[in-house]
Amino acid sequence: MGKCVTSFISGGTMFNLLEFVRGNSIFKQFKVNDLLFLEYKCVADQAAVNVWSKYNYFLYVVRGKKMWQSSRAKYCVQEGEAIFVKKGANIIHQFFEEGFCSLMIFVPDDFIRNVIKESSAPIPKFSVENTDTVINLHLDEVLSAYFPSVLSYLGKEEPPPGNLLEIKFKVLILDLLLSSNNESLCSYFQSLCNRSTTSIREIMESNFMYNLKLEEFASLSGKSITSFKKDFISTYNCTPGKWLLKRRLELAKYLLEVTDKNINELVFETGFENASHFIRVFKQAYGLAPLQFKKQIVEHIGR
Numbered sequence: 341m342g343k344c345v346t347s348f349i350s351g352g353t354m355f356n357l358l359e360f361v362r363g364n365s366i367f368k369q370f371k372v373n374d375l376l377f378l379e380y381k382c383v384a385d386q387a388a389v390n391v392w393s394k395y396n397y398f399l400y401v402v403r404g405k406k407m408w409q410s411s412r413a414k415y416c417v418q419e420g421e422a423i424f425v426k427k428g429a430n431i432i433h434q435f436f437e438e439g440f441c442s443l444m445i446f447v448p449d450d451f452i453r454n455v456i457k458e459s460s461a462p463i464p465k466f467s468v469e470n471t472d473t474v475i476n477l478h479l480d481e482v483l484s485a486y487f488p489s490v491l492s493y494l495g496k497e498e499p500p501p502g503n504l505l506e507i508k509f510k511v512l513i514l515d516l517l518l519s520s521n522n523e524s525l526c527s528y529f530q531s532l533c534n535r536s537t538t539s540i541r542e543i544m545e546s547n548f549m550y551n552l553k554l555e556e557f558a559s560l561s562g563k564s565i566t567s568f569k570k571d572f573i574s575t576y577n578c579t580p581g582k583w584l585l586k587r588r589l590e591l592a593k594y595l596l597e598v599t600d601k602n603i604n605e606l607v608f609e610t611g612f613e614n615a616s617h618f619i620r621v622f623k624q625a626y627g628l629a630p631l632q633f634k635k636q637i638v639e640h641i642g643r
Contacts, residue, residue, distance in 0.1 A: 354429065354551055358393040358446055368494045372502040375509060376446040379494045381439065388608070390550055392429035394559050395446040398477075399423050400487040404440035407433035410473045411549055422477040422487065424525050427560055428543065429550035430474065431609070443491050445509070449562075453532050455513045463517045466527035473546050475528065478521040486512050537562040540575050548587045551611045554580055588612060589625050596634050603630060 361367055361378055369378035376395075379402075388409075405418035409431040417423050427449065434440070456463065477483060486508070493500045517526050543560045552560075557580065558568035572580050592610045595601055603615050612618040623629045628636065 353390065354553075354556070355389055355391045356393070357391040358395055358397075361444070362446075370493070370499050370502070370505060372506045372509075374448050374451055375506060376444075377490055377494065377505060378444050378446075379441065379491065380444045381441045386434065387436075388431055388433045390429065390608070391432055392547075392550065392552060392556060392560075393425070393446065394427055394556075395448050396427050396452075397425050397447065398443075398445040398487075399425065400443040400491075402441040402443065402491065404438045405435050406440055406442075407435075408474045409433060411546060412472050413474075415474045415476060417476075420479070422479060422483065424475045424477055424528075426473045426475075426528070426546075427538075428473050428547045429552060443487055443494075445490070447509070449532050449538065452513060452529055455510045456517065456529060456533050459514055459517075463514075463530070464520075466523050466530060469527070471524045471528050475522075475524050477525065480519060480521045482512065482515045482519065540568070540571050544572075544576075544583070548584055549591055549609065549611050551613065584611070585621065589622060592618065592622060592630070593626065593633070596630060597637055606630065 358376075361369070361380065362371070362376060363369075367378045367380060369376060371377075374395075380399075399417065400422040401417050401419050403419055405416060407414050407416045408423060408425060409415075414433075415423055489508075490505070493505070513529065516522055517529060519526075538561060540561050540563075543557060547557065547560065554568065555565050558565045561568055561571075563571065569580065572583075576583050588610045592606050592612075595606055595609065601609070603618070606612075607615050607618050610618070612621075619629055622633070626633060
């Protein structure tokens with residue numbers, strides 16, 4: 341298996357994970373309607389990459405380890421562990437000690453909604469609110485058996501019947517909802533049934549620190565770019581560009597105050613295009629260049 345071609349990703353540029361893997365011949369994969377099952381093998385040539393996907397995905401690690409960084413926390417997953425990643429953006433950190441291999445299952449919101457709405461089984465209510473964009477999975481008996489079974493299909497020359505994979509995946513979602521072992525994930529699944537689209541506020545608050553284009557924010561919101569801009573102004577009473585700049589500057593200022601991150605790290609983790617743009621707009625907003633601002637903080641602490 342060849343290396344994943346990621347050398348073109350630099351600075352705060354976003355990598356469309358779903359579009360890269362879908363139909364890519366270097367990955368064993370099956371597409372069943374809107375579901376995508378694939379074996380992901382990659383030895384990335386960068387320590388960290390900004391990625392986004394308009395679909396949610398399950399990830400089960402077969403070999404090696406990687407770390408997913410959300411706006412709230414870092415999640416290291418290694419062999420035999422699994423996570424669920426909501427649609428949107430994250431930073432993925434690569435470890436180079438060994439190769440990485442995983443099973444990925446991409447699934448859109450609508451598929452999850454339809455499975456739940458079509459079910460006649462009594463589904464318990466879960467109360468976890470405001471879950472993170474990355475959710476650790478507890479591998480109970482159901483999940484422990486399910487992921488290896490899908491991998492065994494990917495190892496065969498002939499693909500399994502598409503309806504078989506789809507039915508097994510629907511059963512998995514229902515089994516998860518009837519289990520008490522993954523309350524955060526179940527709560528998120530149920531929240532999808534309470535709305536037809538994800539709110540602009542939820543998308544923006546979870547993803548503003550990534551260098552997504554407005555068209556990509558609109559895609560995550562399930563809207564056209566025209567509807568997205570209109571609804572954004574109605575929600576925030578300002579344009580997306582102004583709001584994004586303000587939030588990213590606030591985050592950069594906070595990171596300067598509480599961490600020792602350098603300029604390139606700040607650019608990478610706050611969604612700015614490049615260092616020169618970041619330095620210019622930061623100085624316009626706060627009257628000092630970032631390093632001058634940091635120096636002032638250090639001097640103040642040292643008094």
